[in-house]
Amino acid sequence: MPASPILARLALLPLLGVLAGCAGAASADSGPLGPARELRLGLFANVTHATPLVGLAQGFYARELGTTRLRYQVFNAGPAAVEAIFAGAVDAAYTGPNPAVNAYVRSHGEAVRIIAGAASGGASLVVRPGIDRPEQLRGARIATPQLGGTQDVALRAWLAEHGLRTTITGGGDVRIYPTANATTLRLFQQGRIDAAWVPEPWASRLELEAGAKVLVDERDLWPDRRFVTTNLIVSTRFLRQHPQTVDALLRGHVAATAWIRQHPEQAKRVVNAQLGALGGKPLAPAVLDRAWSRIEVTDDPLAVTLAVSARHAYAAGLLSQADLRGIYELRPLNAVLRARGQPPVDDAGLGDRTRRPAPIPSHPAGRSA
Structure with a gap:
């Protein structure tokens, strides 16, 4: 077995260093600057990232972004995607709840915001x-x-x-x-x-x-x-400087999610083609069918389940005690949903840093950390 734990500890060191200094960098940004010339998006070549895979392939993002150029980068796991946000290499990324929480807590609530859900299960x-x-x-x-x-x-x-x-x-x-x-x-x-x-x-x-x-x-x-598997997060600096671009990204995101739900079989084929393009070869039909049956695409970030995941990370020694107020910024998403006649999603009290601290609950099903 390779010395994976040692490599993992070494890989974590630059991330922690970036996290220690990112709060000041994020808070030094300026106000709105208009639409961005470029949006750099991170994602994984996983079935649990069906929304961005379809959004890219079917042009949902590109249509909404207009003159803003879209670039993307593929990651293996969430901590690497978050590190890329801190390094200024990407502006937004699809990632799991724990890397998002880790980034938020270690940057004292300054570095990132969760702006949408993407997948449950899987x-x-x-x-x-x-x-x-x-x-x-x-x-x-x-x-x-x-x-x-x-x-x-x-x-x-x-x-x-x-x-x-x-x-x-x-x-x-x-x-x-x-x-x-x-x-x-x-x-x-x-x-x-x-x-x-x-x-x-x-x-x-x-x-x-x-x-x-x-x-x-x-x-x-x-x-x-149901539990959160994939979120869409954005650099706080990018959100403040380019809110129109974030709105466009969310319109593309919601459109992709809706299309997947309306055309599941076609979406499954699109995702598999994207997995082949990004990961080397498409999945065998039996693998694809089994994997697809285990996920749900959703715009809902399932905020309560993120809080539980944060509690587990704290118990495992991977996260300091967490005040998660402000980690969500769901107003842009809810505006997009309302414009499409869809109900808004909830932030479980974690969208306002001025409110009383939101406790991290025990697992709703009784699972302890």
């Missing part, structure tokens, strides 16, 4: 045959996409609930290896890891291409089987 713990109960994972080697990422935090919370201790340096009762998803598939096929908590389509690929089985479908841990 994450599972898959294991090698013979593992049927949590206690059988003691001493196991488990992969997650990146230290501090959404699946990494979910895994640590679930293990803690079942009495299995982990550390951010790879120790404890279970050894967690932050590993790129494509590498995880190869290591599983080689028998070098025992399990992985990964997003789609990787969970389905591990099942169908490496003989894994699902031990935990994360949807089963949440009320109504």
